[in-house]
Amino acid sequence: MTWGKIQRPKTKSHSPMFKKVLIANRGEIAVRIIRSCRELGISVVSIYSEADAKGLHVRLADEAVCVGPAPSNQSYLNIDAIIAAAKSTGAEAVHPGYGFLAENADFARAVLSAGLTFIGPSPAAMAVMGSKTSARRAAVEAEVPIVPGTVEPLSSFGETKATANKFGYPVMLKAAAGGGGKGMRLVQGDEELLSAFETAQAEAASAFGDSSIYLEKAVERPRHIEIQIFADSRGNVVHLGERECSIQRRHQKVIEECPSPINDPILRQRMGEAAVKMAKTVNYLGAGTVEFLVADTTREFYFLEMNTRLQVEHPVTELVTGFDLVREQFRVAAGDELSFTQQDIGWTGHAIECRIYAEDPANNFFPSPGTITDLHEPSGPGIRLDSGVYVGSDVSIHYDPMIAKLAVWGRTRAEAIERLHRALDEYEVCGITTTLPFFREVVKDEEFQRGQLDTGFIERFNSRRASAPLAQPTKEETHMAIIAAALDYRNRQLKVRQSSTSRSNSWKLSGRHAALNVGRSITAKTSSKWRKP
Amino acid sequence: MEEALRLRAVLDNHDCEVVIDKLDDILRVTVDGHSYRLEAHKIGEISYLLLNDHRVYDCRVESKSRERFEVKLNKHVYGITIADPRRLKPDENSDRHQRGPTEIAAQMPGKVVRVLVEPGAEVETGAGIVVVEAMKMQNEMKTPRAGIVLSLNVSPGDTVTSGEVLATVGDKE
Numbered sequence: 001m002t003w004g005k006i007q008r009p010k011t012k013s014h015s016p017m018f019k020k021v022l023i024a025n026r027g028e029i030a031v032r033i034i035r036s037c038r039e040l041g042i043s044v045v046s047i048y049s050e051a052d053a054k055g056l057h058v059r060l061a062d063e064a065v066c067v068g069p070a071p072s073n074q075s076y077l078n079i080d081a082i083i084a085a086a087k088s089t090g091a092e093a094v095h096p097g098y099g100f101l102a103e104n105a106d107f108a109r110a111v112l113s114a115g116l117t118f119i120g121p122s123p124a125a126m127a128v129m130g131s132k133t134s135a136r137r138a139a140v141e142a143e144v145p146i147v148p149g150t151v152e153p154l155s156s157f158g159e160t161k162a163t164a165n166k167f168g169y170p171v172m173l174k175a176a177a178g179g180g181g182k183g184m185r186l187v188q189g190d191e192e193l194l195s196a197f198e199t200a201q202a203e204a205a206s207a208f209g210d211s212s213i214y215l216e217k218a219v220e221r222p223r224h225i226e227i228q229i230f231a232d233s234r235g236n237v238v239h240l241g242e243r244e245c246s247i248q249r250r251h252q253k254v255i256e257e258c259p260s261p262i263n264d265p266i267l268r269q270r271m272g273e274a275a276v277k278m279a280k281t282v283n284y285l286g287a288g289t290v291e292f293l294v295a296d297t298t299r300e301f302y303f304l305e306m307n308t309r310l311q312v313e314h315p316v317t318e319l320v321t322g323f324d325l326v327r328e329q330f331r332v333a334a335g336d337e338l339s340f341t342q343q344d345i346g347w348t349g350h351a352i353e354c355r356i357y358a359e360d361p362a363n364n365f366f367p368s369p370g371t372i373t374d375l376h377e378p379s380g381p382g383i384r385l386d387s388g389v390y391v392g393s394d395v396s397i398h399y400d401p402m403i404a405k406l407a408v409w410g411r412t413r414a415e416a417i418e419r420l421h422r423a424l425d426e427y428e429v430c431g432i433t434t435t436l437p438f439f440r441e442v443v444k445d446e447e448f449q450r451g452q453l454d455t456g457f458i459e460r461f462n463s464r465r466a467s468a469p470l471a472q473p474t475k476e477e478t479h480m481a482i483i484a485a486a487l488d489y490r491n492r493q494l495k496v497r498q499s500s501t502s503r504s505n506s507w508k509l510s511g512r513h514a515a516l517n518v519g520r521s522i523t524a525k526t527s528s529k530w531r532k533p
Numbered sequence: 534m535e536e537a538l539r540l541r542a543v544l545d546n547h548d549c550e551v552v553i554d555k556l557d558d559i560l561r562v563t564v565d566g567h568s569y570r571l572e573a574h575k576i577g578e579i580s581y582l583l584l585n586d587h588r589v590y591d592c593r594v595e596s597k598s599r600e601r602f603e604v605k606l607n608k609h610v611y612g613i614t615i616a617d618p619r620r621l622k623p624d625e626n627s628d629r630h631q632r633g634p635t636e637i638a639a640q641m642p643g644k645v646v647r648v649l650v651e652p653g654a655e656v657e658t659g660a661g662i663v664v665v666e667a668m669k670m671q672n673e674m675k676t677p678r679a680g681i682v683l684s685l686n687v688s689p690g691d692t693v694t695s696g697e698v699l700a701t702v703g704d705k706e
Contacts, residue, residue, distance in 0.1 A: 473609045479564040481611040484581040484592035485602035489615040
């Protein structure tokens with residue numbers, strides 16, 4: 001199997017690569033970026049908050065600078081401190097990762113004014129895509145379809161009703177200033193419209209301080225499919241195909257795939273071309289993602305938004321295309337040409353990624369911070385794990401609870417699912433609760449296996465899951481768990497006793513010897529302690 | 534003749550007895566009336582590898598408190614409470630001659646169901662002092678030493694917390 005064509009290094013014009021880069025992020029994405037830096041021989045400066053002094057991204061860096069206290073608005077969002085850290089360490093460029101300041105045009109401007117390179121697009125391009133309305137206007141300019149609807153806020157209920165009837169039900173009322181599902185209402189008919197209009201307005205006012213709403217035709221069973229694009233400063237813009245991100249909860253992606261289970265080369269090409277047009281309209285540079293809603297039935301697609309940064313789910317694209325997107329980001333930021341053309345890009349096999357969160361799926365995905373006491377990470381054929389933690393890591397309440405991304409590759413979607421199943425079974429995180437059990441159930445779900453995905457998947461899955469009987473452990477398994485707990489109880493008692501009496505300590509012995517003492521030490525101690533009266 | 538270790542385990546409101554005995558490198562264990570001969574290895578800080586008739590059980594044990602454990606095995610998570618019914622808290626040296634009063638403490642939170650002695654009573658080593666019920670299990674708290682019951686701090690019906698001193702036993706005047 002090959003991934004696209006063999007790349008020949010472009011030698012015609014070569015810009016010198018950065019010698020030192022500051023990574024303005026933390027966790028798994030900082031670690032991911034560090035890996036590409038190492039391959040390119042770039043020296044790494046990490047930043048950290050007081051809560052992250054022992055973070056993996058600090059341990060792996062060449063230099064690390066504390067930029068403030070734990071709350072991110074005082075540290076990872078502290079533009080002045082981050083710029084000062086870059087200046088004091090002599091970094092030439094700043095990689096923002098995703099989240100935090102990655103889509104903050106002011107930050108990009110501050111980086112540029114400090115005489116440094118921002119690994120990402122221009123502040124102007126970020127600003128256009130940062131606003132819903134200007135992004136929609138850019139789409140119209142690029143002749144990319146947007147969800148049919150109004151482009152200006154609705155002035156009255158009368159206008160809303162007339163507009164709804166013009167586009168036809170179902171329609172979606174959305175807050176103009178919106179996001180995160182606030183001020184958003186799905187309306188099926190005239191009779192529901194008034195109450196939906198009023199609640200959407202009220203929600204928008206309280207959430208965004210702006211009650212203006214607009215109307216879109218509702219896309220039924222929408223798939224959330226996005227296109228990865230890449231642009232260099234020489235005017236080359238390519239797309240690297242799609243990622244299916246329909247499995248979401250609370251408007252947050254949890255499982256992503258490349259290609260989409262639809263796997264339609266014509267649709268890919270049409271969406272890819274639309275995304276490239278969008279990028280060209282704003283004179284884009286670097287890695288970006290254009291998100292679309294795709295109607296499951298008609299395969300019509302509509303522009304949703306553009307993310308002007310690396311995506312969390314970029315590994316699935318990397319697995320299927322064979323390119324290192326972060327490496328390419330450095331390359332084009334340094335002024336080089338893209339190392340591949342559109343014709344070089346091919347898609348081989350299928351990749352799926354799960355976002356592993358420190359959340360309790362049995363308790364409504366409640367955050368589960370704590371210290372990781374043990375970690376068994378999957379590996380072997382087709383497995384890629386982007387993790388930001390280690391045994392002893394503190395998963396803090398201050399930041400996003402995603403601790404790792406597990407991505408798998410298989411020749412087919414079915415093979416990738418089998419591999420994911422296996423990898424999830426291998427994966428164990430102790431000390432905190434994670435979403436691993438949830439994913440183990442998802443991969444067994446028939447609808448998931450059939451690739452019947454849309455943004456309503458999790459809701460349907462949860463109702464199926466509630467009615468499905470849970471697999472019960474066998475009696476022998478239960479007994480073994482009890483025995484293990486009993487052995488641990490005993491060993492802990494012995495440890496306390498031995499340390500208090502400073503006798504020679506069998507706990508200092510390691511490996512097999514100590515292991516055998518599990519049994520031996522129990523009886524050795526009990527013989528004296530529990531003599532029958 | 535060595536005596537087996539006897540513990541109580543509680544899982545999902547079901548309590549059972551665990552008896553662990555040694556036979557060379559093999560553990561002889563009885564859980565809830567089922568007997569096993571196991572090969573047991575402790576790996577690292579929290580892993581216990583148990584082999585029963587070649588079947589592999591790789592258990593991860595996290596201790597949540599002195600008695601509460603969370604065991605992960607084959608994707609299942611078990612919340613297990615372990616208690617030593619005869620554990621007498623301050624008695625670390627019961628096989629030696631005791632001097633000074635000895636406190637008899639509750640092993641886990643529970644309710645006092647019976648008081649078996651009166652203050653001032655003379656007791657022999659191992660005599661039952663108080664019976665505490667916890668998680669449907671009745672535990673007889675015994676004195677690790679002979680002597681006089683110097684104080685008795687609880688009565689039937691009292692709720693006690695883990696570690697609470699139920700009685701003290703000391704030397705005769």
